[in-house]
Amino acid sequence: MRTVVEAIPGTPLPHGILRAACTNVEDVTKARIHELNGVEWMALGCCPVQDWPDPCLEESPGDESPGAPRQKEFCRPTVEHAAPITVYAGAECSALGWSFAEARAHAEASLALGEQMALEKAFWRTKLAMEAVDLTPAAGPVSVAQGVAALEGCLAESYGGTGTLHVPVGAAALLGCCDVLSKNPETGGLETLVGNCAVLGAGYSALNTGPGNIPAEPGTAWLYITGPLFVRRGPADTVPTSSGPSINYRTNDRRVLVERTFVVATTCTVCAINVEVCL
Template sequence: MRKLVQPIPGVPLPHGILNACTTVEDVTDVHELMGVEWRALGCCPVHEWKDPCLTDDSPGEESPGEPVAKQFCRPEFEHAQPITLYAGAECSTFGWSYEEAVTHARATMALGEQHGLEAAFWSGKLTVDAVDLTPAAGPVSVAQGVAALEGCLAESYGGVGVLHVPAGAAALLGCCNVLTRDPATGSLETLAGNCAVIGAGYSAENTGPGGIPAEPGTAWLYITGPVHIRRGPLDVIPDRSASVNPRTNDRRVLVERTYVVGTTCTVCAVLVEVCA
């Protein structure tokens, strides 16, 4: 008979959505976990104003006519919807206590919550709002794709953004030095300074705008503005007595957590080649 030993522990991927590239805020206000909205900051352009009195277009002694109009931008409201993830554990009550079931479910959530959150954010936000930059000729190289994405973001947002990369395409960003590691934070950054999330959940989805799956040998990359994650407490459901089904004598335990993942301004996408 085989001897029962402790499970093999795991470590979440170091550059996933819950790491250095994003802001993760643990909140207890249930209202924030029902969804949030805000006025977008940084999406409005900053213009140069040229004083007509100091240029060759100065009217001199003539009537100046209509004054030069400055442009004003009305900030748009943005919003983010809640995402609830759960991990469940089921086993016979013989030899498996309630505490052990809770510990197992918690460990499952700790190892897999990044994967689940990445997949939900990809399908619920990135594929829904993205502008597709893929040329008519088809997918481009990884370096060309990143360049197009960073150009798209820079045209609409002046700050540091986040590059969203499926784990299956990550190695290709290292071969051309597209990404380098910041020794201070440990994050991966492009030459332009944008941070990169390498997601296993992204790799599981690998769909383009509209949810269209990538063809074999290709992958979708996305870029957004900063990503802010509101994360609720971890709830254990149900309590000890309600966890047992008396008909089967099996115990079921769930752990759940709600997140609200927000980003700002433009979302851009491009299809790249991941094989020769």
């Protein structure tokens, strides 16, 4: 007869969306709990800063008409927003074999291990794949290094600050072998030569869809880039909160649910490109 032992513990991937060094994760307090319903803000950094040449250095127009005087340009900031994403883990077992405390502990442990992957899948499906500008050339997928270069160029032109690469873990090794990413010795995060950081997501790899959530062709992967990430994280809530309501007396099964709400925000352009994952 087999001996019952403790479950094998696990650790979420170190460079996922909740653990990457460059992701700002903030636990929402009770005083700001309404932020978990979604947030909006005036975009900062998406409007270009223009140069104004010294008129004394401009060439004289001579006899030609100078035309209309040059005007300084003004940019009206756009309002951006981020919607809530709720992830959950549910535990179900016979009420005779599991106490409420055991079921709750199992659901909490499941959430702690899997919430990062679930959040990555939801963010990829609802934000990245729905809003990205597709940079893939007409000739088809490019190499990983070419893809990262194109994405960084797209972000630099629209934002100018450091941002975030979103990479399926199935393509992550190729960024290492091509020296596209290196580890920052101070933060432990993964960065490109330009300084953009990388989130290597198991949830990203599970989906691997392009703009419009169209699945990638075999042998290819989709990479995305955004501005910086700011994640608001709510508390883990247990449903129900006591033993009695957790039992279905017709089947004598116990069900306990643990869920948490996140709001993942980023800014300016989302760019995507299809890359080859075969060397």
